[in-house]
Amino acid sequence: MEGRKSPKMLAAEGSFCLLKTLFKGGKVTMTRQVGGSVFLLITVFLLMPMSWTRRGVPADTFKALNNRLRTLNQQFKRFQQMTSTHLQRIGKNHNVTNNVDFKFLSQQFERISRELRSFREMTEHSLNSLKSWTKSLQKKTNRLHSSLSNMTRALWQNNHHNLREIHKQRAALTDLSHKIQKQQSQIDSLESLKDQVQDGMQDLQTSLKKHQTRIMKLESQIQELLKIISTSKAEDPFNSIRKQHGVLMRHVQTQPKSREHRIRERLLLRSTKQPQTTIRERQWQSTTQPTVQAHEELFQLPLRHKIPHVQSPKEEAKICNVGSMLLFPSTSTENYAIFQKTFQTGIHELSICTWLKVDAKYVGTIFSYATENNDNMLVLYGHNSGKLGLMDFVIGDPTYRELPSQNILDGEWHHLCIIWSSIEGRFWYYLDRHLISNGSKFQKGYEIPPGGFVVLGQEQDSLGGDFDVAEAFVGRLAGFALWTRTLSPVEVSGLADGKGVPQGAVLSLDDVDQMSGSVQHITCECLEHCV
Structure with missing residues (x-):
């Protein structure tokens, strides 16, 4: 029992039978030419769909091909009738019997057409199954992509938390x-x-x-x-x-x-x-x-x-609203202080005030606030390079303003207040109750984001680390405080005169969580006793 023949073999057999019939007798040249053309067309259009199907032609192209085959089928039938009529005319004129069996050719063509239809149905079914499988694979790929994104985010957060813990442990070990x-x-x-x-x-x-x-x-x-x-x-x-x-x-x-x-x-x-x-x-x-x-x-x-202890009399105090003092004795990247608290909401206004006594030829870093996106989000510092008589007030690096600091470098106590508002970008710089500098359009409408890291005495080049010895603070800070509002000139003058501390401070020296290196936290209510 013979196996089922493929469409390619059936097309070849049909073409061979057609040629055999057309070339029977070998007397008419036109019949030979017509037979060769028909064989070439049938072979090409039978082999093209199979090769395209194997390469994964889309369903729209396959439908267009079926429409083209239907058109060719109609044209072939018309050509068959014209050929039959023409051959009959030639046979009458030249006394040649027409032995072409068009019925056999029609049967062969119908069988080939059935094979093509079954093959088309099978191909469409395969394409549909392939399409559904592709959709399910796309869904699985999307789920895997979302899972991978979540895992990457969790891993990054875990690494960030571990990095902060390592910094804290390193600081504790150095202390x-x-x-x-x-x-x-x-x-x-x-x-x-x-x-x-x-x-x-x-x-x-x-x-x-x-x-x-x-x-x-x-x-x-x-x-x-x-x-x-x-x-x-x-x-x-x-x-x-x-x-x-x-x-x-x-x-x-x-x-x-x-x-x-x-x-x-x-x-x-x-x-x-x-x-x-x-x-x-x-x-x-x-x-x-x-x-x-x-x-x-x-x-x-x-x-x-038996030997009496003679106590030296204390100096008469006038400014008794400082609370405590931080002593930074030397130039070192190990000397800094870390705050326990940080900002919980975005900041649109702020005021930073402190008493300071500089023991170096430059101011150094008084305050540094860094976030994950910007390590210079809020900085007040001067460094041991360039112009020594200036310090930079930075909000959202690289935007900053230069403030004069020459009068601070005399080794005496000075009261400093820096105020900023995002409304119109206004800022004010007070030194010993006097307004030294002010301006506008400095980060107008800007918001300082919450959740960062606050350090005194060092400038952060990364979150909580990468300090530079040329930017370290050397001296004393007393009565440091930060408000998330703008202080009035009367409040600034009252602070400098020792009349009290305005309410609503979000950070002060009482919130210092850790001191590294040789930094000392000294309790002294009055500025005259902070030595």
Whole structure:
């Protein structure tokens, strides 16, 4: 039993039969030409749909091809009738019998057409299944893409959180190492002091032995004097005693200071931290006492409570609204302070006020606020390069304004207030109650975004890190505060005069969460006591 033949084989067989019929007899040249053309057209139009279908031609193109095949079928039928009529005419004229079997050709063509229709239906079904599979694959791809986006976002947030935790742990470790170094230095100083005390005790023991021998000698001399007094009856006993007492006084006063006495003075100085004049006064008073009292004090170690502690009087305070102070002792990238709080909402107005005392030739970074999108979102700093008498007030890098700072670099306390409003972009710069600079159209309508990182003493080149030693602050900051509104000139003047602190401050030195390096947080209500 023969298998089912493919459309290609059927087309070839039909074409061969057509040629065989047309070329039977081999007498008519026109018939041969017509047969060859018909064979070529049938072969080309049968093979083209199959090759296109294998390459994945779209459904619209396949429908156009079917319409074209229908048109060709109609044209072929008309051509068949014309050919049959023409052949019959030729046969009559030349006495040639027409043996072309058009019925067989029609059957072959119908069979080929059925095969093509079945193949077209099968192809359309395959295309439809392929289309549905493509849609489902597109849906799965979209779901995978959204899942991948969510995973990427979560991974980025996790990395950002881990980075902040690493910065905090690194800062805590550096602070702990500084504390350990300080404790180690204190332990070393205590050990050296212990060695000195042990040496002093040994010296005291040796000096005590020497004085015991001297006391024994003095007792023997007193016994000899008593013997002389008992034997001499003619002389006045009190007069002889006075003479001997005078000899002893002169002997004691002319004796050089012993090593024990000098060690005693050093111990007094260390235990009481009194100036040398107090000890000399006590020595002068001890030499003016009677001999017996001098000997008693000589062999008794002084008690600490016997020496009064003189407190130096404090300076009269006038500005007592600062609360506390931060001390930045040196130029280092390790010296900075971090705030516990940050901005919860967007900022359209702000006021930054502080007392500052600069110990360098440039201002350095007073305040730095960075976000994920901009590490210079809000900065007030001057750096150790370029013009030293200027500092930059930055809002949304790279937009900034230059403010004069030459009068701040004299090593004295100065009160500074910088105010900004997004309405018309106005800003004001006050120094010691006086308006130094102002302007407009500075970030008009701008909003400072929330959720950033606030640092004092260093300028952030990344979120909470990448500090530059040339931009570090060296000096003291007292009474620092930040408001999310504009202060009036009366409030600024009241702050500088020490009359009080305006309400509504969102950040102050009480909100400092962590101090790194050698930064110290000193409590002092009045500015005159912040040293």
